[in-house]
Amino acid sequence: MKLKYILTIVCSILTGLSASAQFVNFPSEGVIQFEKRVNMFAIFKRAINKDNESYMQMAFDQYKKTQPQFKTLKSTLSFSSGATLYTPQPDQQAAGQNFMSFHPAASQPNTTYIDLNSRTFITQKNIFEQNFLVKDSIRNIKWKITDETREIAGYHCRRANAIVMDSIYVVAFYTDKIPVSGGPESFTGLPGMILGVALPHENITWFATSVTEKSGHAATIKPPTKGKPQTNTELKKTVENSMKDWGAIGKEALKPIML
Template identity: 60%
Template structure:
């Protein structure tokens, strides 16, 4: 019996060793993400108690639109570069209530991880801007919580960005590229999930394809007025100077 147990243990050890040797840790590939937004919760936060006119529009919106809005995007990665590109929104809504930057994907983001430079195309109303600046430094706190996302074992990390946005991220060291969706990065592996629990929005990977990506695919966006983060803040503040608190919310999501 002892010999059988020893033999089984040796076989299990050999299988684990072979599996580890054959495991791939891709540094190039394509990740498909889905962004999930609780429309009723996000729009509800914009409504003021004394805004009877807006409340009527909101009630009508809830009758004609689903509670959750799913938007698709693609993250291309190759060693020290990533490109996050949102897909065109196929949902139909003619309500002004669903037009804000917190309810849509307005950023195409290219990141040079070694140089710590990020170039994003941001759509502000009907105008495009190219915002080039250093990568935001995020002070992540890694936890022991884990979960599986798109077939990869991921570890949880928490952070606060832009002074007030609580972020929960899940990254995998099985993809040794310090990237992620939108402008989220800076963890010891690829971020496959991001949740903003207080803001009712999340991004989670649905599939990861391990394949070579041509250099011509991962390129910084063009076609827009060039500026940096400070310039973007100035432009938006001037454009929305009469918006009051709504201007702060708009700017927050624009910079995210």
């Protein structure tokens, strides 16, 4: 009798788990809210070198007294099974501008459309008040998936690591519960949606704060159309020529521009 009672309980639990599993939601269309955080103290400190420390250190000390350590920026990622559109929202910390607020890492210049079927992208980049329309193949990122996991915006995510642009170390967290190989900015290529990205050495992160399913949303996902046409290679050459006299600071600023 006791054994029969235990078996009945176990069967009830398994039936409940099976029923729950049937109702797990796997959204293929929707909108993800992202928050980008930039450690401005770290970026400012990296800009100081032996050639400029006489005035840059003084400026850094003053900056720390008047500005927050982290700059926070918000964006949205609209997604469907075939495309994504990453759109920055207006900068809410734009008041009280200072020269570090114009650092490319402290802004969100990219509106990026990715066609997941053709593996191409179209990005409208606003660089130094000039719009470029960059069309090219999406970056082929060689991810290494690990066993580390964490929860982001209510989704169980797995960690993956990679190197992009030859030197930028990337940590990403993706979920296979959203069966779209997309992510913030131009980060793609994992077996599910990327909900978190960290560039530890660049002191920048993007993490999702919410995911909203929206049926029929695919029709609203359209590429940007304004800007001077360029490929990635052409844009890099254009920006390098513009910053050729910037020295080490120019090389550092090029990374977030081309990301």
